[in-house]
Amino acid sequence: MSDLPPASPFRLLRRTLLAWFRKNQRPLPFRESPDAWRVWVSEVMLQQTRVEAMLPRYRAFVTRFPNPGSLAGADEDEVLAAWAGLGYYGRARALHRAARQLAAAGRAIPPDAASLRKLPGVGDYTAAAIASIAFGVPVAAVDGNVRRVLSRLFLVEGYRGRASFEGRIRELADRLMEADDARDPGAWNQALMELGATVCTPSAPRCANCPVREFCWARVAGRQAELPQRRPRPSAVSVCLAMAVVRDQEGRILVFRRGESPMRGLYELPCGEYRSDESAEEALVREAISRYGIHVKPARELAGFRHTVMNRRISVAPFEADLVEPAPGAIGPGGRFVHPRDLDRIPAGSMLRKALQGVGSTP
Ligand code: SF4
Incomplete structure (x- = not known):
């Protein structure tokens, strides 16, 4: 000293x-x-x-x-x-x-x-x-x-x-x-x-x-x-994400609980990353099957948006999509249908809310 x-x-x-x-x-x-x-x-x-x-x-x-x-x-x-x-x-x-x-x-x-x-x-x-x-x-x-x-x-x-x-x-x-x-x-x-x-x-x-x-x-x-000097930052990673807004006959929206960190426990819309050499729709069908065990058919593209999580810059392409199978009552573990007005009663990430703003469904 x-x-x-x-x-x-x-x-x-x-x-x-x-x-x-x-x-x-x-x-x-x-x-x-x-x-x-x-x-x-x-x-x-x-x-x-x-x-x-x-x-x-x-x-x-x-x-x-x-x-x-x-x-x-x-x-x-x-x-x-x-x-x-x-x-x-x-x-x-x-x-x-x-x-x-x-x-x-x-x-x-x-x-x-x-x-x-x-x-x-x-x-x-x-x-x-x-x-x-x-x-x-x-x-x-x-x-x-x-x-x-x-x-x-x-x-x-x-x-x-x-x-x-x-x-x-x-x-x-x-x-x-x-x-x-x-x-x-x-x-x-x-x-x-x-x-x-x-x-x-x-x-x-x-x-x-x-x-x-x-x-x-x-x-x-x-x-x-x-001062203070800036810490060298890891460079940003760009990610493209396709997302499905699936409704049942009562207008409720299908969400799944995430199992991995850092968003563990939060609900999300079915989604998956896609590469530059494939379409968002193709990737959505593939990822929905492999990640959530559901077969969806994209029907209408919604307004895309950007979202940032730490160093990930995410471009989101949301779609209204039909559920081909299973039947809504047979959705697997972690999945459930939630009325839009009830979304603030479940732990839902901000990306889910942003996506639903595009379809006028935010509670
Ligand atoms: S403490 Fe901060 S605001 Fe105050 S004179 Fe120094 S640099 Fe300026």
């Missing part, structure tokens, strides 16, 4: 940023009542989506599941349906497993980061956020916002995942947490995150309005736009 600034600038930086946070923080519902469950749910949701998009789902989720016990008592379908639209369903499953683990042991949410870290789906960041915000434990929570702010404030080179970068960021985060007698650790962690979310943003940091601009080495060096 010998090349770090002495303690007093850390203390001044802390006090300046905390004063700004107390005056300017956004009035978010999990800040009004920062109990451990609300902090936990909000932190898991915020890892995958922006605050504005997450808020209505957060409110609905904690209304339906106001504590770990209520989530533990729900079945997985109900949990995934409540999570629909947020993506990254593995996180919802992990939260569910953690709630069940606590319920089975008859335990409350533990207050310390080390015990929290042992729960399914709880990583270093989430454990530190819950421990500091809900229980006042002085442990630094380092997320993407905090990495960005610290890398700029202290001119740290490198990118997420690189050992030298992560080590330096952790060192700075711990040192800042400990400065000024580690007062108000939850507010301090949130202040850093809030600065990253609202002022020190990824592409256009608002340095002129930044409360800690006088402390910022990247601003002095004119390098704030290039």
